[in-house]
Each structure stands twice: as structure tokens, then as C-alpha cells.
Amino acid sequence: MRTEKIRELIARMTLEEKAGLCSGADFWHTKAVERLGIPATMVSDGPHGLRKQDEEGDHLGINDSIKAVCYPAASATAASFDPELIEKMGESLGEACQHEKLSVLLGPAVNIKRSPLCGRNFEYFSEDPYLTGVMATALIKGVQSKNVGTSIKHFALNNQEHRRMSSSSDCDERTIREIYFPAFEMAVKEAQPWTVMCSYNRINGVYASENPWLLTDVLRKEWGFEGYVMSDWGAVSKRPAGVAAGLDLEMPASGGVNDRKIVEAVKAGKLDEKLVDLCCERILNIVFRYQENAKPDTPWDKEAQHLQTADIAAECMVLLKNEGNILPLNKEDEIAFIGEFADKPRFQGGGSSHINCFRTTSALEASKGLKVTYARGYDVAADDAPDAMIAEAVAAAKKARAAVVFAGLPDSYESEGYDRTHMGMPESQNRLIEAVAEANPNTVVVLHNGSPVEMPWISKVKAVLEAYLGGQAVGLAEVKVLFGDVNPSGHLPETFPVKLEDNPSYLFYGGDPRGTEYREGIFVGYRYYDKKKMEVLFPFGHGLSYTEFEYTGLKLSADAMKDTDTVTATVTVKNTGKRTGKTVVQLYVGDKEGFENAIRPVRELKGFKKVELKPGESKEVSFILSKRSFAHWNTQIHDWYVESGDFSIEAGDSTANLPLKATVKVESTVRLPHHFDLDSIYMDILADPKGREVFGPMISKAFAVLGTEEEPTSEAAGEAISDEMSTAMLNYMPIRGALSFGGGIPEEQMAELLRRINE
Numbered sequence: 066m067r068t069e070k071i072r073e074l075i076a077r078m079t080l081e082e083k084a085g086l087c088s089g090a091d092f093w094h095t096k097a098v099e100r101l102g103i104p105a106t107m108v109s110d111g112p113h114g115l116r117k118q119d120e121e122g123d124h125l126g127i128n129d130s131i132k133a134v135c136y137p138a139a140s141a142t143a144a145s146f147d148p149e150l151i152e153k154m155g156e157s158l159g160e161a162c163q164h165e166k167l168s169v170l171l172g173p174a175v176n177i178k179r180s181p182l183c184g185r186n187f188e189y190f191s192e193d194p195y196l197t198g199v200m201a202t203a204l205i206k207g208v209q210s211k212n213v214g215t216s217i218k219h220f221a222l223n224n225q226e227h228r229r230m231s232s233s234s235d236c237d238e239r240t241i242r243e244i245y246f247p248a249f250e251m252a253v254k255e256a257q258p259w260t261v262m263c264s265y266n267r268i269n270g271v272y273a274s275e276n277p278w279l280l281t282d283v284l285r286k287e288w289g290f291e292g293y294v295m296s297d298w299g300a301v302s303k304r305p306a307g308v309a310a311g312l313d314l315e316m317p318a319s320g321g322v323n324d325r326k327i328v329e330a331v332k333a334g335k336l337d338e339k340l341v342d343l344c345c346e347r348i349l350n351i352v353f354r355y356q357e358n359a360k361p362d363t364p365w366d367k368e369a370q371h372l373q374t375a376d377i378a379a380e381c382m383v384l385l386k387n388e389g390n391i392l393p394l395n396k397e398d399e400i401a402f403i404g405e406f407a408d409k410p411r412f413q414g415g416g417s418s419h420i421n422c423f424r425t426t427s428a429l430e431a432s433k434g435l436k437v438t439y440a441r442g443y444d445v446a447a448d449d450a451p452d453a454m455i456a457e458a459v460a461a462a463k464k465a466r467a468a469v470v471f472a473g474l475p476d477s478y479e480s481e482g483y484d485r486t487h488m489g490m491p492e493s494q495n496r497l498i499e500a501v502a503e504a505n506p507n508t509v510v511v512l513h514n515g516s517p518v519e520m521p522w523i524s525k526v527k528a529v530l531e532a533y534l535g536g537q538a539v540g541l542a543e544v545k546v547l548f549g550d551v552n553p554s555g556h557l558p559e560t561f562p563v564k565l566e567d568n569p570s571y572l573f574y575g576g577d578p579r580g581t582e583y584r585e586g587i588f589v590g591y592r593y594y595d596k597k598k599m600e601v602l603f604p605f606g607h608g609l610s611y612t613e614f615e616y617t618g619l620k621l622s623a624d625a626m627k628d629t630d631t632v633t634a635t636v637t638v639k640n641t642g643k644r645t646g647k648t649v650v651q652l653y654v655g656d657k658e659g660f661e662n663a664i665r666p667v668r669e670l671k672g673f674k675k676v677e678l679k680p681g682e683s684k685e686v687s688f689i690l691s692k693r694s695f696a697h698w699n700t701q702i703h704d705w706y707v708e709s710g711d712f713s714i715e716a717g718d719s720t721a722n723l724p725l726k727a728t729v730k731v732e733s734t735v736r737l738p739h740h741f742d743l744d745s746i747y748m749d750i751l752a753d754p755k756g757r758e759v760f761g762p763m764i765s766k767a768f769a770v771l772g773t774e775e776e777p778t779s780e781a782a783g784e785a786i787s788d789e790m791s792t793a794m795l796n797y798m799p800i801r802g803a804l805s806f807g808g809g810i811p812e813e814q815m816a817e818l819l820r821r822i823n824e
């Protein structure tokens with residue numbers, strides 16, 4: 066419906082009707098205003114399937130929802146590194162929404178995996194903001210191509226479940242911009258989600274649901290978001306403040322309490338009615354957009370989608386280890402499948418994303434016709450592996466050519482609503498793996514988890530396949546990968562640290578009753594491990610294949626550029642093995658300058674591409690890098706800024722395997738505002754072109770006084786003299802020093818020089 070028509074409708078609504086429209090009718094619907102022909106619309110979880118509740122509603126996955134199709138969770142789909150694939154998944158979800166008359170699917174969830182402990186990590190994509198942004202954008206485009214909306218969530222800094230409805234995420238500006246915002250920003254700018262869901266938590270003390278900086282200044286004014294913002298379920302504290310901040314729709318129904326508060330605030334002159342109108346306009350835009358494009362006769366082919374979930378899951382599996390090429394297994398051999406997850410796989414997490422699957426396929430079921438034997442190995446519900454079960458598993462392993470242990474985290478270990486307290490797998494499963502590995506040297510472990518786990522048995526098993534939470538047909542995908550019908554091509558969207566204590570947020574994660582401090586700043590995930598040169602269990606981006614790839618010939622279209630230009634990096638990748646396979650070419654950028662400039666990570670992911678190659682085939686892959694690829698968030702100008710200097714460009718297939726390296730010199734076109742005074746030090750003045758020009762001669766004189774005859778160079782004045790101490794002393798000296806012992810400059814002359822550079 067055209068904006069003018071919507072505005073006419075709003076003009077005909079009473080204040081009470083308008084305030085009413087700003088909260089849900091019930092758990093899942095927006096309100097109808099029948100006398101004006103405004104329909105109710107339904108929203109539903111999300112993100113990797115439909116949790117449509119026809120009857121009793123809840124936001125924790127307690128009551129039943131309709132039978133639906135459960136796709137792999139975001140932790141898995143991120144590992145595919147394949148946005149085209151995820152866009153197709155989005156299209157299928159969009160069709161299901163049309164069929165089920167849903168206006169908005171509540172997802173994707175794009176919070177950064179800050180700590181392995183977050184209970185909802187399985188629903189989130191990655192520790193890396195760029196990867197998260199690309200995958201979320203693809204999913205949104207897919208769903209919305211079917212004319213139903215998405216709700217990107219949880220905006221923002223919702224990175225723990227502990228005290229999730231009250232905790233304040235206390236984080237500095239630069240970290241918010243570089244780590245926690247970019248996925249939202251990219252998705253809003255490139256895919257324009259119909260709605261955004263604000264998070265439960267506070268950000269630096271202010272609830273997301275009543276945060277004008279977040280919901281209006283950044284989201285709408287900076288990024289150009291056009292849809293409506295809804296609250297997470299129960300995230301509203303002060304409703305009138307929320308309206309003023311830009312929170313359009315409160316979910317679920319507030320029982321009228323908060324609607325009345327809006328009316329009272331308007332009547333008391335505390336809230337401008339125009340802001341209530343604006344909320345209504347944004348909500349109605351989407352309500353009518355859905356209504357005008359509704360196609361309830363869209364078929365929902367669940368059988369076809371079931372198979373699609375298996376195909377997607379197979380693309381997401383990460384082969385972490387494959388000693389002696391034990392995998393793929395031979396279909397002629399007798400293989401022991403061990404562990405309850407072989408029969409009843411864990412393929413989704415608990416809470417609001419929980420799907421009532423119309424069908425599931427376990428690995429055991431999918432291996433019918435093969436020479437597979439089964440032993441339960443452990444009891445998930447009891448979190449136990451009685452001796453008899455272990456003995457049975459050991460006997461099965463001894464008889465088989467290879468043993469595959471299906472292990473991972475039980476539902477109770479990771480779920481919405483609370484965090485893990487450790488990174489370990491159940492002791493029962495660890496014991497089982499050790500026992501099986503001792504009984505059969507060809508032991509393979511298949512993992513089902515949404516976040517990293519410790520692997521005390523890693524050196525004793527031959528192979529590990531990370532299946533994440535792979536959706537309802539995960540078993541089918543596992544059998545295809547284990548027996549080589551599909552060549553694994555997933556790569557890790559996160560680092561697996563050796564132990565929990567290695568994680569950068571470890572000391573502060575969870576926080577105290579008031580809040581949680583993001584003290585590790587921008588050093589999240591590999592940004593931290595790489596900077597610290599730490600040993601990790603498996604690095605970010607890692608993933609093996611049944612074939613081999615060779616990376617050669619990194620070429621840049623230029624070796625110097627301005628920050629307003631772009632540069633193209635081209636890489637050649639060749640399949641040097643014997644099977645067709647896919648690799649993920651990853652491109653990282655790092656600021657090579659030392660600590661004189663902004664402190665930066667060693668490298669950051671700025672491009673990736675999944676490519677399929679036949680044996681002997683090679684392909685060229687290109688990436689375009691622009692200002693944002695080199696920039697950091699500068700808190701002086703509150704904007705993206707590139708520091709002039711050399712940047713490393715590295716390409717390869719994980720942060721630990723980057724065989725190709727090049728350098729590009731980037732020159733900033735932005736001059737940071739400087740104000741120099743007598744307390745400014747020589748080094749900072751020399752770094753500024755104007756400062757260099759004006760103070761150059763005087764500084765040469767000072768160097769002469771300190772014992773060198775040579776002119777200082779611009780970048781590092783000290784390079785010209787041999788005595789490092791003299792250089793350092795001068796570099797770090799405030800220019801007021803020149804008034805006295807640095808050359809005896811008269812005060813008036815100094816004031817004049819300062820005036821000139823501050824002009």
C-alpha cells in the first residue's frame with residue numbers, strides 16, 4: 066500500500082488504536098483494526114525452520130508447533146562458506162512461510178560467538194563479523210525473495226544467555242563497530258530485512274529496546290533501515306521510552322498495560338504523538354506488504370526439503386582430522402557405528418528455534434544396506450556410559466575394520482536460556498571414545514555440537530568430522546560424507562581453542578549482576594589467538610578434503626592505492642588430488658604498521674569463495690578490496706578510517722595456512738582533525754603532513770642538538786640517527802621542550818608555529 070494511503074489510515078485511528086497497534090495481539094500476531102480493514106499478520110520462529118504454533122504459544126519451544134522441516138542451524142550453515150547455498154535454503158523457508166501464512170520468519174540470529182560458553186551459540190554463525198554478515202545477508206535475500214519478511218536478531222550485543230534479560234553488555238565504541246555491528250550493518254544495507262528484533266540486554270547501561278542511538282541513529286539514519294523494529298519477547302521495560310527510541314512493535318501482547326502507558330505519555334505531553342504515528346506507519350508498511358503479496362497456495366514440498374536439508378548439511382560438515390586418509394570408509398568393509406547419536410542424532414538446539422520435525426534420518430537408518438553394526442555406547446538422557454555399554458561398544462569396535470563414534474553435546478549442555486559452565490563433552494562420551502580408540506586403531510569421531518568442545522582424546526583417534534547441528538537429515542549427510550559419496554568441504558567458522566581458559570573473554574565472560582564487560586575488545590576469536598601466536602586445537606577457516614589443493618600466484622591489480630580506490634586480488638587454486646572437491650579460498654587483510662598506529666589484529670577476513678574443482682582443474686578467484694577492507698573505526702572522527710601505510714594481503718584455506726602473501730600501500734584521503742599544543746610530542750607532529758612542513762626545520766635543529774647532523778625523515782625521524790635512545794627521547798618529547806633545552810625557540814615563535822599547524 067502506498068505511504069499516503071497508510072498515512073490516511075493512521076489519521077483515522079484513535080490514539081488508543083494506534084497505541085494498541087504498537088504491541089502484539091497475542092503471542093504471534095500483530096493486531097487487526099477491523100473497522101479500517103487492517104489485517105492481523107503472523108510472525109513465527111525461526112531461524113532454521115518454522116516453529117509455527119497454532120494453539121498455545123510460548124517463546125521457549127515448550128508447546129507444540131506444526132510439523133515442519135528443520136534445516137541445519139547457523140553454526141553449521143556458516144561452515145559451508147557458501148552464501149548461494151544458504152540463499153537457496155532461505156528460498157525454501159520463504160515458500161514454507163507463504164504456505165503457512167506467515168508474514169515474518171524470526172531470524173537470522175547474527176550475534177557473534179564471543180565465548181564457547183554461550184548457550185545459544187548453535188543459533189549463531191561465527192566469531193567473525195564478515196562471515197556472519199555474508200551468510201545472514203544470503204539467508205535474508207532468499208527468504209524475502211518469496212515476499213515474506215525476516216527479523217534479523219538480536220540487535221545488539223546479545224552474546225550470552227546468563228542474566229540475558231537484564232545484563233548490560235558494556236563495550237567500547239570501536240569494538241561495537243568492528244565486531245558486533247557489521248553483520249547487522251551489511252544485512253541491512255544489502256538485503257533490507259523487513260524487520261529487526263532488538264535484544265533483551267542493555268548496551269552500556271541502556272536497554273536495547275529503548276536505545277535511540279541503536280534503533281534510530283545507527284540503524285535508520287546511518288544504515289537506512291526501512292522496516293519495523295520489534296522487541297524480543299518480553300524485552301520491553303519502559304514502553305514510552307521505546308516508542309521515542311524507535312521500537313515500533315512490542316512482542317508479545319502486553320495485556321494492554323504498555324499500550325495504556327503510551328496513551329498516558331502522549332496525553333501528558335511526554336511523548337510526541339507523531340512518534341506513535343511513525344511506529345504505526347512502519348508496522349503497517351510491512352503488514353500490507355505481506356498482505357498484498359500473500360500466496361497461501363504456494364506448495365510446501367516437505368519431502369523435497371527433507372532431502373535439501375541433507376544436501377546442505379553435507380556441505381557444512383568440517384573434516385577436522387583425517388590421519389592416514391582413514392576417511393572415506395570403504396563400503397565393502399564392516400564398520401561399527403557407536404554412540405546413541407548414530408541412532409538418535411542431535412541435530413538442533415533447545416529453545417525458541419526448536420522445530421517439530423515431520424521426519425528425521427539418523428546415520429544408522431541411512432546406512433541400511435551397508436555392513437554397519439551398532440552399539441549404543443552411552444545413554445544421553447542419563448549422561449552416563451555404564452561399563453556394560455562400553456564393553457559392548459568395545460566388542461563391536463574390535464570386530465570391525467573401523468569404528469565411528471557419534472558423539473557431542475546433549476541438549477541439556479547447550480540451549481537457549483542459559484550458558485555452559487565448561488567446554489567439555491560429557492565424561493561418559495570421552496571415556497567411551499578412549500575405550501573404542503584403544504580397541505580399534507581406526508577410530509573416527511563424528512561430533513554434534515553448536516560450539517567448540519575440548520577433545521582430550523584427539524591424538525588417539527584417526528579422524529574427526531564436525532557435523533555441528535546439521536538439521537533433521539543429518540544422518541543421511543553423515544553417511545554420504547563418511548563413505549565418500551560427498552567430499553567434505555566445510556571450514557570452521559570459529560576457532561577451536563585447546564581449552565576454555567584460552568578464550569579471550571574467559572576472565573570477564575558472564576559478568577556480575579550489573580553487567581558484562583567486553584574487555585577483550587576487538588580481539589575476539591582468531592583476532593586474539595593470532596595476535597598472541599597461541600596454539601589452538603583447530604584454527605578458524607580450517608577444513609580438510611578427500612582431495613588436495615594448491616594455492617598459487619597471488620596478484621594485486623595495484624601495489625599502491627588511495628583509500629577511495631579499490632584493488633583486486635587474484636588467486637589461482639588447483640585440485641592436485643584424485644577426487645572432485647571444493648575448497649574455500651580465504652582472503653585476509655592486516656595492517657602491517659607497528660604500534661605507533663591504531664592497534665589492529667594481525668589479519669581479518671575480508672573475502673572468501675567456495676570453488677569446486679575436478680582433479681587437475683584450476684581456477685582463478687578474484688576479490689575486490691575497498692576502503693572498508695583496510696579501515697578501522699576511528700573514535701576521534703566516529704567513522705571508518707584507513708591509516709596510511711602498508712597492508713598485508715594473505716590467501717589460503719585457514720588462518721594457519723596462508724601460503725600466498727602480498728603487500729599493498731594504501732594512502733588515506735582523510736586528514737584526522739588535530740589540535741596540537743605545547744604538550745604535543747614530536748612524533749605525533751611529524752606524523753601529520755602540516756606538522757612536518759611547519760616544524761621540520763626546527764626539529765632538524767633539535768636533532769642536531771641531540772647529536773646528529775642528519776635531517777629526520779618523515780615517518781620515523783629516528784631512522785636518520787644511530788643512537789636509538791636519542792631518537793626515542795626526541796620522539797616522545799613534548800615540543801615545549803624546545804622552549805628550553807631543545808634549541809631555545811622563543812615562546813612567541815612557537816605560538817605562531819602552533820597556530821599555523823592548527824589552522
Ligand code: BGC
Pocket residue numbers: 110111123124125171218297298417
Ligand atoms: C528469543 C527469540 C525468539 C522469541 C520468540 C525469545 O525468547 O530470544 O530469538 O524469536 O523468543 O520465540
